[in-house]
Structure formats: structure tokens, C-alpha cells
Amino acid sequence: MNRDGLLIRKVHLATLDEAGGWGELRDAALLVQAGRIAWLGPEAQLPDGLPVTDEVDGQGGWLTPGLIDCHTHLVWAGSRSAEFEQRLQGASYEEIARAGGGIVSTVRATRAADEAALLAASRPRLEALKREGVTTLEIKSGYGLDTETELRLLRVARRLGEESGVRVRTSFLAAHALPPEFRGRADDYIDLVVDEMLPAACREGLADAVDAFCEGIGFSPAQTRRVFEAARARGLPVKLHADQRSDLGGAALAAEFGALSADHIEYSSEASIAAMARAGTTAVLLPGAFYCLRETTLPPVDALRRHGVPIALSTDCNPGTSPCTSLLLMLHMGCTLFRLTPAEALAGVTRHAARALGLQDECGRLRSGLAADLALWAVDHPRDLACRFGFNPCVASWAGGRRLTGPAT
Ligand code: DI6
Ligand code: FE
Numbered sequence: 001m002n003r004d005g006l007l008i009r010k011v012h013l014a015t016l017d018e019a020g021g022w023g024e025l026r027d028a029a030l031l032v033q034a035g036r037i038a039w040l041g042p043e044a045q046l047p048d049g050l051p052v053t054d055e056v057d058g059q060g061g062w063l064t065p066g067l068i069d070c071h072t073h074l075v076w077a078g079s080r081s082a083e084f085e086q087r088l089q090g091a092s093y094e095e096i097a098r099a100g101g102g103i104v105s106t107v108r109a110t111r112a113a114d115e116a117a118l119l120a121a122s123r124p125r126l127e128a129l130k131r132e133g134v135t136t137l138e139i140k141s142g143y144g145l146d147t148e149t150e151l152r153l154l155r156v157a158r159r160l161g162e163e164s165g166v167r168v169r170t171s172f173l174a175a176h177a178l179p180p181e182f183r184g185r186a187d188d189y190i191d192l193v194v195d196e197m198l199p200a201a202c203r204e205g206l207a208d209a210v211d212a213f214c215e216g217i218g219f220s221p222a223q224t225r226r227v228f229e230a231a232r233a234r235g236l237p238v239k240l241h242a243d244q245r246s247d248l249g250g251a252a253l254a255a256e257f258g259a260l261s262a263d264h265i266e267y268s269s270e271a272s273i274a275a276m277a278r279a280g281t282t283a284v285l286l287p288g289a290f291y292c293l294r295e296t297t298l299p300p301v302d303a304l305r306r307h308g309v310p311i312a313l314s315t316d317c318n319p320g321t322s323p324c325t326s327l328l329l330m331l332h333m334g335c336t337l338f339r340l341t342p343a344e345a346l347a348g349v350t351r352h353a354a355r356a357l358g359l360q361d362e363c364g365r366l367r368s369g370l371a372a373d374l375a376l377w378a379v380d381h382p383r384d385l386a387c388r389f390g391f392n393p394c395v396a397s398w399a400g401g402r403r404l405t406g407p408a409t
Contacts, residue, residue: 005051006032006401008374009043011058014382015366016065016351022343022382023366030063032372035401040366056396062382064346065364066135066373066397066404068353069327071239071263071284071314073173075122075153075160076143078109080319093293093321094245097217103143103177106319110143110153118156125317126160128325132392133375135399136167136364138314138357140211142176147197150174154206165404167373169357171239172198172207175219175227190223194230202234209260209358213241214250221253228257237358243267244289255279261312261356266290266297273300277307282356284312285340285348287333288322301338311340312356313348332389342386372401 008030015023029046031039039047083096083105096102113121129137139157144150154170161168174193182189201207210231214224224240231238237260242250244264251262255275262268262276263284276283285299304311313334316322324330327349334345354364363373376396379385384393396406 004033005053006056006372006398007050007052007054008032008056008058008063008376011061011063011376013040013366014062014064014346015040016347017365017367020343022346028063030366030374032398032401035372037366037368037370037372039368056376058376059378061395062377062379063366064133064375064377064382065350065366066375066399067133067327067349068136068357068359068364069129069134069314069317069349070138070261070312070353070356071286071316072137072139073142073316073318074125074137074139075118075141075156076106076110076319077113077118077121078106078319080106080323083320094217097177100180102217102320104180106143107145107177107179111146111149115152115156115159118152119159122156122160125325126164126166129315129317129327130164130166130397131394131405132326132328133377133394133397133405134166134327135373135375135397135404136169136354136357136359137161138169138171140171140173140176142173142211142213145174145177145179147192147200150197151200151204151206154201155204158206165399165402167363167399169208169359170206171209171211172201172236173211173213174198175212175224177213177218186219186223190219190226194226198230198234202236207236209237209239211239211241214248214253215241215245216248217245221248221250224250224253228253232257239263239356243272247272251276251281255281260358263314264289264299266295266299268300270300270303273303273307273309277309282310282312282352284314284356285334285338286314286316286322287330287337288324289316290337291333292321292323299338301340310352310355311344311348312352313340313345314353328385328392329389331386335386342383345386346382372398374398376406
């Protein structure tokens with residue numbers, strides 16, 4: 001298929017190119033040239049003489065920006081379904097973690113898996129997301145917790161991007177949990193992270209951002225600060241798993257470092273949210289983890305709205321707290337559990353998810369000049385994407401103008 005001159009006709013557009021709305025444009029068309037959106041507008045105003053080499057009839061469907069899953073731990077080996085059973089019988093996530101399960105059990109399985117095994121385990125997860133119109137995907141390391149395995153995870157993430165055509169952004173998350181060999185020596189482990197692991201990841205160009213898990217069962221704010229300082233010294237943007245189970249001031253710390261995003265933030269204070277607003281830090285809400293852990297403390301959505309903090313939504317795809325490969329389901333849960341509006345939810349997986357990855361000038365909206373990352377849906381209105389669940393109306397998708405899913409033209 002020619003990447004140049006692709007005209008998509010007979011569609012309605014939800015451009016997400018305005019704050020707080022769908023950006024509806026009915027009876028529209030969109031032209032892709034050299035992988036970017038070259039023109040969009042009412043089909044009746046289609047200019048003459050466009051260099052069309054390929055045409056798609058959208059049959060009255062809706063064209064949106066390709067979906068962006070901006071927080072995943074997609075690459076791992078093994079399964080934690082036995083822990084799911086334990087939790088159903090009353091064990092808490094923290095108890096399981098402290099008894100050597102949780103993240104560390106995935107670390108054991110992941111360390112034992114070579115690159116081919118990790119690719120094979122992770123590919124179906126990526127494919128499931130891709131079938132639902134995901135065109136950009138963030139993937140974190142964090143199940144290696146030693147230099148060799150952390151780098152392997154990031155290499156696999158890069159490979160998945162290359163082979164699938166999905167735009168993959170990596171986050172270096174070695175400060176995810178304390179590896180068992182460092183028990184009682186968390187500061188020594190942080191030394192290793194900043195002195196050896198991060199430099200090694202940077203040497204291979206494997207990290208697009210740096211993340212940490214700032215939590216009682218993770219790392220303290222002081223340890224997180226050291227990781228952030230190392231990231232800053234290398235010019236890498238930061239993100240943070242912040243205030244998921246308790247308020248350690250993680251979101252404020254993230255804001256202090258101008259973080260791209262603070263994620264989870266169920267327990268963040270209003271002062272932290274004000275700091276996020278000042279810093280331009282995006283909130284990433286993760287309804288899958290909230291649901292799976294049967295949390296009851298809701299993220300402070302009203303405060304985020306009041307302070308004008310952009311809200312993104314993501315799967316948090318991981319084997320423990322959100323074994324989920326449906327971003328569309330997160331749209332639904334963002335509305336039912338967190339009371340987002342359907343338009344906020346769609347912005348959360350497009351416009352604002354792009355911001356959470358620092359990609360707001362590249363994708364996440366339909367606008368001339370941005371990458372042609374597109375998803376075509378057989379729905380009456382884009383709010384159907386949030387209303388329905390267990391339903392995938394994605395007809396076709398493109399990343400950088402290249403067809404990812406859907407019938408060949
Ligand atoms: N917070 C999460 O939701 C995931 N990691 C994190 O820091 C959970 C990861 C896991 O349980 O494997
Ligand atoms: Fe996470």
C-alpha cells in the first residue's frame with residue numbers, strides 16, 4: 001500500500017483537537033501524505049487535484065486519533081493467577097508482596113525467560129491492544145531488577161514496536177520493587193539503579209523516560225528523588241507511580257521534577273494536584289488496577305478538573321494488579337468507576353495520553369501536520385466506545401499513515 005495520498009472519505013471525525021470536547025466534524029474526509037495528516041475537513045470542501053493514490057470508504061463510521069495506551073508493563077513472563085485466587089480469599093496485595101510474591105514472583109519468571117520467550121509471551125498482549133485501535137503504546141521495564149534483565153525487557157519492547165508498527169515509548173522502571181538479593185538494602189539497590197543500570201540503558205538508547213514506584217512497598221520519596229535526579233542529569237523525562245495506596249507526596253514530587261505524568265494518584269492531596277497543574281504534569285488514571293484490587297478510594301477527579309490537570313487513562317497492563325489488554329474497557333471503567341464523561345475518557349486515551357508521553361505535538365489529535373495515527377470505528381457516535389464493553393468496533397487503524405489493522409485496500 002502506498003503511504004502517500006491516502007484519502008479516507010465518508011467518515012465523521014472526532015478530532016479531540018479542542019479542550020473538553022469531541023471536536024466533531026460530520027461528513028468529513030481526511031488526507032494522509034508522507035505519514036502525516038495533510039488535510040481534513042468537510043468532504044464537500046475537498047479540494048480538487050489532491051494527490052490521492054489510495055482511497056478508503058469509511059461507510060459513515062467515526063475516525064478518531066489512534067488510541068494511546070500510556071502506562072503498561074506489557075513485557076513479562078509467567079502468571080500471577082494464583083495470587084488472584086489468594087486475594088479473593090482475603091490476602092492483601094501488600095501481604096502477598098511481603099511474603100515474596102507479587103512483583104518479585106514475576107521477576108523470577110522474567111529473569112528466567114530469554115528474549116525470544118519474552119517476545120512470544122508479550123506479542124499477544126500487544127496484538128490485543130492493537131486490534132482495538134491502539135497505535136501508540138508505552139512499555140515499562142521493571143520485572144528484571146538487574147541490569148541484564150532490565151535491558152532485555154527494554155530491547156523486547158523496542159522489538160515489539162518494530163515488528164508491529166505500533167509506536168512504542170519505553171520507560172525505565174528499575175525502581176519498581178526491591179529485588180530479593182537486596183533485601184534490607186534499598187539504598188544500595190538505588191545506587192545500582194543510578195550508577196549502573198540507567199547508564200547502561202542510556203548507552204543503548206533504550207529509555208525514553210524514567211519511572212519509579214513511590215510507595216510503602218516500593219521506594220521512598222527520598223529514593224525516588226535520587227532516581228529522578230539521575231534521569232534529569234541525563235536529560236530524560238520522568239513519570240511516577242504516585243500515591244496509589246497511600247499519600248507519600250509522590251504526585252508533588254513528580255511535579256517538582258516537571259514530570260510528564262503522575263500515575264494512579266488515588267491518595268494525592270489537593271496541594272499535590274495544584275503542583276501538578278503548575279508543572280503541566282498529566283494525571284494518568286488506571287481503573288483496571290483500581291477495579292482489580294477492589295479499591296474504594298477514588299482518584300480526585302473533581303480536583304483534577306478544578307485545577308485543569310489533563311486526565312489520561314490507561315490499562316496499566318501488568319500480571320498482578322491489572323492483567324488487562326483492553327483499552328476500550330478502560331474507557332468504560334473510567335466513566336463507570338471514576339465518573340469521567342465519555343468525551344473525557346476518549347481524550348484520556350488520545351489527546352491527554354499523548355501528553356503523558358510528551359508526544360502532544362506528534363499524535364493524539366486529528367490536526368493537519370500531526371502523524372496520521374488513526375482509528376476507524378463502526379459506531380453511531382464515539383460515546384459508544386465508552387458506553388459499551390466487551391465490544392470492539394475498530395474497523396481499521398493506521399500509525400504514521402501505515403495500515404496496522406483492518407482489511408487491505
Ligand atoms: N503499580 C502497579 O499497578 C503495578 N506496578 C506498580 O508499581 C503492579 C505491578 C505488579 O503487581 O506486578
Ligand atoms: Fe503501573
